[in-house]
Amino acid sequence: MNDQHAPFDFAGATAVVVGGATGLGLAMAEGLAEHGATVCLVSRSEERARAAAATIAERFGRPCHGCAADVADESAVNRLRDRVTELFDSRVNIAIDSAGINVRNPIDQISLAEFEAVQRVNITGAFLFARAMHPLLRAAGWGRLINVASIFASRSFPFRTSYATSKGAMLQLTRTLAIEWAAEKITVNAISPGPFITDLTRPVLDNPEAYRQFCTNIPMARFAEPHEIVTACLFLSSPASSYVTGAEIVVDGGWMVT
Ligand SMILES: NC(=O)c1ccc[n+]([C@@H]2O[C@H](COP(=O)([O-])OP(=O)(O)OC[C@H]3O[C@@H](n4cnc5c(N)ncnc54)[C@H](OP(=O)(O)O)[C@@H]3O)[C@@H](O)[C@H]2O)c1
DSSP: OOOTTSTTOOTTOEEEEETTTSHHHHHHHHHHHHTTOEEEEEESOHHHHHHHHHHHHHHHTSOEEEEEOOTTOHHHHHHHHHHHHHHTTTOOSEEEEOOOOOOOOOGGGSOHHHHHHHHIIIIIHHHHHHHHHHHHHHHTSSEEEEEEOOGGGTSOOTTOHHHHHHHHHHHHHHHHHHHHTGGGTEEEEEEEEOOBSSGGGHHHHTOHHHHHHHHTTOTTOSOBOGGGGHHHHHHHHSGGGTTOOSOEEEESTTGGGO
16 A cells, blocks of 8 residues: 555555535545445445445455444444444554535525535534544544535635525634644645536536636636546545645646645
8 A cells, every 4th residue: 555656556554434325425436446445335225325336346356335324413323333343453544535515596595504504514523523434534544534525615606695604614723634644644635626527516417508607717628527536536535645734735727736
């Protein structure tokens, strides 16, 4: 695992990917499995998690586990920690939080419950997951926590109050834990995607005028395919990124530099 000439060889490494049954989380789980990691992917639905894990196991010929947990629920996250402790003998090298939800409305049309639901999944969930994974990352000898934030952590649009607020907080969680865990050989970084073709962006993808308008912000003038997130994940997951912590890798077709 320390061979700088094969930085993406994850043989012997263990990974937990929350949000791993769909979209960007699934693409990252597949990428890690393809490069040799043993992955546990997590969904709110046990059935969805097991089905995605079985497909990965068959495709890459290695064990892959599927677990159910709602990151907004503290006891569910603690049960996930106990399950992963059992599965991976108390050691996790790579923990990825790709769980996220969005509501898109002007502020006077967002109920407190909707606003809080977004914070609960996107930022409280990230906190609960990080806290639960910490002892396992420490025990592994080297650890990687990757939070999937968004360019909405730094850029914004009207009608994104809840989502942009939660993703901005996620970057600060990432930076703070990077400092807190630096002496423990655990790096903590964020990937900030621009727009990707997943269920999360379905409301924009299903509206040709909204899609066209959205693309005017992007120098590459298109949404990305989920597989285009994978190399950022492999880099931040790898022992080869040992001196990268508290960083944000932006994968956005150039939006952030406009
Ligand atoms: N697509 C984009 O353009 C884009 C851009 C910037 C950032 N992102 C971020 O990328 C991440 C992945 O999103 P995606 O685009 O891949 O969309 P997605 O396919 O809808 O994925 C969202 C994931 O979040 C999981 N999730 C939602 N609520 C959860 C909860 N309470 N507990 C556990 N898991 C929960 C879902 O898992 P289950 O439904 O299986 O439970 C699902 O796998 C999100 O954090 C999103 O904010 C996406």
